[in-house]
Amino acid sequence: MDFSSNGTEESELYGAQIHLYKHVYNFMSSMALKCAAELGIADAIHSHGKPMTLSELASALKLHPSKVGVLHRFMRLLTHNGFFTKTTVPSSSSSSSQNGKETAAAYALTPPSKLLIRSKPTCLASFVLGALHPYAFEIWPSSKKWFTEDKEVPLYESAAGESLWDFMNNDFDVLALFQDAMTADSQTVELGLKGCKHVFKGLGSLVDVGGGTGAVARFINEAFPHLKCTVFDQPQVVANLTGTQNLNFVGGDMFKSIPSADAVLLKLVLHDWNDELCIKILKNCKEAISGKGKEGKVIIIDIVIDEAGDDREITELKLDYDLVMLTLFNGKEREKKEWEKLIYDAGFSSYKISPVFGFKSLIEVYP
Ligand SMILES: C[S@@+](CC[C@H](N)C(=O)[O-])C[C@H]1O[C@@H](n2cnc3c(N)ncnc32)[C@H](O)[C@@H]1O
Structure with missing residues (x-):
């Protein structure tokens, strides 16, 4: 208006x-x-x-x-x-x-x-139900208290007394709902990946960090059957998942260490965390790809805020997402200069951003 x-x-x-x-x-x-x-x-x-x-x-x-x-x-x-x-x-x-x-x-x-038809390969009904679950709304009566507190916790933790990660990890149904929502979102990436084959050229192995139930790794595996893919996520997320010859699931903690590979993929992972923790994750990614020398890379699929370049509707969605990440996880959506700072602070030497997944971008990061 x-x-x-x-x-x-x-x-x-x-x-x-x-x-x-x-x-x-x-x-x-x-x-x-x-x-x-x-x-x-x-x-x-x-x-x-x-x-x-x-x-x-x-x-x-x-x-x-x-x-x-x-x-x-x-x-x-x-x-x-x-x-x-x-x-x-x-x-x-x-x-x-x-x-x-x-x-x-x-x-x-x-x-x-x-996009809500359940029998279609790309269906976002689970995303709608996961994103609009009561846990995302019941925190809002506490927002005024949160604004006056001297604690660097997300609104969720201030209201519920525990982090959303802890809540999900202790409630199998909510964890499954969250993973279903993320799997649904990942289905939309398949089409964009088809136009990004050059990104995976020459790679022998890839680890999808915070890869959830492996939806993106499966698409990559179908497109590049020779590529050895590892989905790395919290042990409780990957516990009952079975892989194939070139796709395996490994449980662990990305803040401690990440399995070695030629490349690391991070889809919608860094927006869950503040800058300090993102640098920790990115440094562990750098260590994981060190065996490949200068040819290793980190492939990030995430949101880049670009108020000057994007149309109003896309910017509104990205800014809404930013508050979702802030209030649920203490995470954030970043502008190009914020991504650049993170990437250089983690010790990488260059990067390239391509807006290839609708409102999400592909960020290739080189050691
Ligand atoms: C927002 S989801 C993204 C999932 C997936 N990459 C996608 O886009 O569908 C973030 C993922 O990070 C995982 N995660 C959270 N903390 C982790 C940790 N310390 N180590 C490994 N994975 C973690 C979560 O279990 C979850 O699957």
Whole structure:
């Protein structure tokens, strides 16, 4: 919304009020999306094979008949937000008529809701449910207390009395939910990796540090079957995972040491930590690739804030992400100059940033 024009006092007041209220109620759009993912609305429309009327949708979702009107209002917001489109289908029992034929309003999928179809190889439904889990919201009543405390802990720890890592590591269901969300996010990287084959050329081995359940390592392994991939994560994350001939899982602590390889991959790992801890991780990465001399590299997939270069929507997403990392983990999203400082402070000599994964970038770092 543009507030720079010299509007009348009245138009300025109402414009400002609309802006403010819109931000107050932004969470309703998030929650409507969560309901869509939970109910499986995209799956129902996808299985139907063509646009669905409201009553078809309500019956496929097995909603109580009294909730058809409620569904209509959720679909209206979700359609406004670009998750569905409204079209018409022929109907025998409809009130409207087009060229003499009876029609009914029906909902069709759009590219964002197609990302919620569970039977597709790239599905972000688990990401939506993981990111919007109550643990991310229940901390907010403590935000004022957190701002006045002299403790360098994330809001999560101030509110819950333990770190989110400890909470997840003690609750298998929440840990599984978090790993499912990250695995879903990793599926979106496959397409971008296809255009980055040169990055992996000449490498014999790679260790994916904080690699979770190994989704990215599996894509790399499929594209480069000769490359020996190791997924390195906390012991409780990799305990029950089985590898293949060229893909193995190793449990450990990246703050202590990292298995040796020609290259180290860090996807969405450094944004979880403050600068001091990132330098520790990067120094351990440098040690891990030292056997390959100057040809070793660290491959980072992460967010680079670029307010001048990015459009508004992408910057808003990156800044939202920054507060998620700050409040949950004491981590941060970084601008180019902050990445550069981290990389040089950890003892590396050069780096190259390429924006290849939508809002995420590829950062190649050389010893
Ligand atoms: C945000 S997730 C990223 C997962 C994966 N790279 C991805 O993008 O899907 C961060 C990962 O770091 C792992 N991690 C946290 N502390 C670790 C440690 N001390 N040593 C090794 N891995 C750790 C977590 O278990 C988690 O899988």
